[in-house]
Amino acid sequence: MTRKEDRDPVPDTDLMAYVDGTLPPEKTAEVEARLARDAYARDAVAQWRHFDNLIHDAARTADTQPANLRIAALERELARKLQRRRRWAILTGPRLRQVAASAVIFAAGWGAHALYDRGASMMNGAYPGFVSQTLAGHYSYTLAAHERAAFGGDQMADALAWLSEEMQQRIESPKLERLGYRVESARLMVVDEEPVAVFYYRNPEDERVTVSMTPRRATQPDYELRVARVQDERMAYWTSDRLHYTVVTSSTETPVTTLAAAVQE
Amino acid sequence: MCFETRFADGAMSLKSELQSHVASLRRYALVLTRDPVAADDLVQETLVKAIAKADTFQPGTDLRPWLFRILHNTHVSDLRRAKTRADAASDLPEPLARECQQTQLELKQVLGALDQSPEAQRLPIILVALREMSYAEAARTLDVPLGTFMSRLGRGRAALRRIVEGVASGKLSLMHRKEGGE
Numbered sequence: 001m002t003r004k005e006d007r008d009p010v011p012d013t014d015l016m017a018y019v020d021g022t023l024p025p026e027k028t029a030e031v032e033a034r035l036a037r038d039a040y041a042r043d044a045v046a047q048w049r050h051f052d053n054l055i056h057d058a059a060r061t062a063d064t065q066p067a068n069l070r071i072a073a074l075e076r077e078l079a080r081k082l083q084r085r086r087r088w089a090i091l092t093g094p095r096l097r098q099v100a101a102s103a104v105i106f107a108a109g110w111g112a113h114a115l116y117d118r119g120a121s122m123m124n125g126a127y128p129g130f131v132s133q134t135l136a137g138h139y140s141y142t143l144a145a146h147e148r149a150a151f152g153g154d155q156m157a158d159a160l161a162w163l164s165e166e167m168q169q170r171i172e173s174p175k176l177e178r179l180g181y182r183v184e185s186a187r188l189m190v191v192d193e194e195p196v197a198v199f200y201y202r203n204p205e206d207e208r209v210t211v212s213m214t215p216r217r218a219t220q221p222d223y224e225l226r227v228a229r230v231q232d233e234r235m236a237y238w239t240s241d242r243l244h245y246t247v248v249t250s251s252t253e254t255p256v257t258t259l260a261a262a263v264q265e
Numbered sequence: 266m267c268f269e270t271r272f273a274d275g276a277m278s279l280k281s282e283l284q285s286h287v288a289s290l291r292r293y294a295l296v297l298t299r300d301p302v303a304a305d306d307l308v309q310e311t312l313v314k315a316i317a318k319a320d321t322f323q324p325g326t327d328l329r330p331w332l333f334r335i336l337h338n339t340h341v342s343d344l345r346r347a348k349t350r351a352d353a354a355s356d357l358p359e360p361l362a363r364e365c366q367q368t369q370l371e372l373k374q375v376l377g378a379l380d381q382s383p384e385a386q387r388l389p390i391i392l393v394a395l396r397e398m399s400y401a402e403a404a405r406t407l408d409v410p411l412g413t414f415m416s417r418l419g420r421g422r423a424a425l426r427r428i429v430e431g432v433a434s435g436k437l438s439l440m441h442r443k444e445g446g447e
Contacts (some may be wrong), residue, residue: 013415016422018392022400048422051429054372055379055394059292068305074289076310079280082328086279095277 009167017040019048025229080178118189131237131246148188159186163197167215169242174211174263176201179254208249213243220244228257236260287312287374289397290336296391297340299376307343311336327400333406337388344384378428386421387416 005196017023018031034041063208148166151159156173166188177183181201189196194214202210222239229235234256235248247259290311293303315322315333322331378429392403404414 002271012419016415016419020396020400027288042437044423047429049427050371051375051390051422051425052394054368055391056396057368058376059296059391059395062291062295062301062304063288065291065295065301065305068309070289071291071308071312074316075283076280078316078319078405079283079311081316082278082322082324085319085322147380173334223414224390 012041012044015045016048019045019052046121057209072077092183133134133236139255148190150188153183153185156183156186163188167195167197167213171197171214173201174201175210175265176211176262177260179259179262180204203251205251207249207253209249209251209259211259214244216244225257225260227260238264240264275374283329284381286332288333289395289416292395293333293391293396294336296395307336309338312328313425327402327405330402330405332349332398332409333392337406349447374429375425381428382421382424386424388416389418390421390425394419 014027014031016022018028023031035045038235104182141207151162158172160171163186173183181203184200186200187198189198194217196212196214199211201211203209216239223237223244225236225238227234227236233248233250235246236248236256236259237244238260239245245260245263247256247263249256249259290308292296294307294311295301297431298304298307299319311332315332318335322357324326380388382390388407389403392398393400399407400414400418404411407414409417
C-alpha cells in the first residue's frame with residue numbers, strides 16, 4: 001500500500017488539470033480510467049475540488065459587498081488612462097510611422113523647404129490671405145458673414161460633392177480619421193470672392209484641427225510647404241493640384257507635418 | 266473601420282473589461298485579506314498604482330494578469346510591513362450558502378490550513394480557485410515560470426490536504442478522548 005506522504009509531494013499535473021477543467025479531451029478519458037481504479041487519486045481529486053469550491057465561494061462573497069465609490073472612481077480614471085495609452089500606441093504604431101514617413105517625402109518633394117516661423121506676423125500680411133482666413137476661422141470656427149453653407153460631420157459625402165461642384169474641381173476629404181480625429185463640420189465660405197472649403201476636426205483630447213482648401217488662381221503663386229507657429233497654434237500651408245491648403249492645429253501630440261501629409265495623401 | 270469607430274468601440278470594451286477585472290480583484294483581495302474593508306483598501310491601492318503605471322502597460326497584452334500582479338505585489342508589501350495576518354480568518358464574510366454550518370466550519374479549516382502553507386504555495390491555490398485565469402496567466406501574475414507555478418500548486422494542494430486532514434483527525438481523537446473520559 002502506498003502511503004500519502006510517499007505520493008503527495010509529486011505534483012500530478014494531469015490530475016490538477018482534470019480538477020480545474022483544463023485537461024485536453026483526449027486525456028480526460030485516460031484520467032477517468034485511472035480514477036476508476038485508483039482510490040487515492042479519486043480521494044485527492046474530490047478533496048482538491050472541494051477546497052477549490054470553498055475558496056471560490058468565499059471569494060464570490062465579494063460580489064455581495066456594497067459598491068465602493070472610491071474604487072469606481074479609480075476604475076474610471078484607470079480606464080481613461082489605459083484608453084489614452086492604447087490610442088497613443090495605435091497612433092505611434094506602424095500606421096503613424098507610415099504617415100510620418102510620407103510627411104518627410106512630401107516635404108522633400110518640395111525641396112525640403114519647410115521651415116518654422118515664430119511670432120504673430122501673419123495678421124500683418126506676412127502670410128497669404130487664405131492662411132489668415134483659415135487661422136481666423138480656426139479661432140472663431142467661422143466667419144459668419146462669409147459662410148455660404150455648412151454640413152455636419154455625418155454629411156461628409158454630400159459636403160464633398162457640393163463643395164466640388166461649387167469650387168469646380170474635385171475636393172477630397174482631408175482623411176484625418178486615421179489619425180484619430182473626428183470631423184465636426186465642413187463649410188463653404190467666400191472670402192474676397194474666392195470660395196474656401198473648411199473642415200473642422202477634433203480628437204478625443206479635445207484638440208482641434210482646421211483644414212482649408214481654396215482654388216489657386218492663375219495669377220497666384222504656388223507655395224511650397226511652410227510650417228509656422230502662431231501663439232499656441234501650429235500651422236502648415238502649401239499649394240498642390242491647383243489648390244491652396246492650410247492646416248491649423250492646437251494638437252501637441254500630432255505634428256502638423258503629419259497632419260499635412262495625411263491631408264495631401 | 267475608421268479610427269473614430271475603433272476608438273469608441275475600444276473605450277467601451279475597455280470599460281467593461283476593467284469592470285470585470287476589478288470585480289475579480291475584489292474577490293482575490295477578499296480571500297487574501299479575509300476582511301472586506303481591508304480588501305477594498307487593497308484594491309484601491311492597486312488601482313492607484315495601476316493609474317501611476319498606466320504608461321508602462323503594453324497595449325495588446327492581457328490586462329488581468331497585469332492588474333493581479335500589482336495587487337499581489339502590493340499585498341506582499343503590506344504583509345511585510347504588517348508582519349502578520351492575525352485573526353483574519355474570523356472576519357471573512359459568510360459564504361453565500363450560509364445555511365450550511367458544516368460549510369462554514371470547513372471553510373475556516375481550509376483558510377486556516379492556507380495560512381499555515383508557505384506563501385509561494387498559498388497564492389497559486391487561491392488564484393486557481395478564483396477560476397479567473399489560465400495556469401499561464403496565473404503564473405505570469407506571480408511572475409514565475411509555468412513549471413514552477415504548477416509545482417507550487419501541486420505541492421500546495423497536497424500540503425493543504427495533509428493539514429486539513431491533520432486538523433480533522435486531531436479533533437476526532439480529542440472527541441474520542443472526551444467521550445472515553447465521560
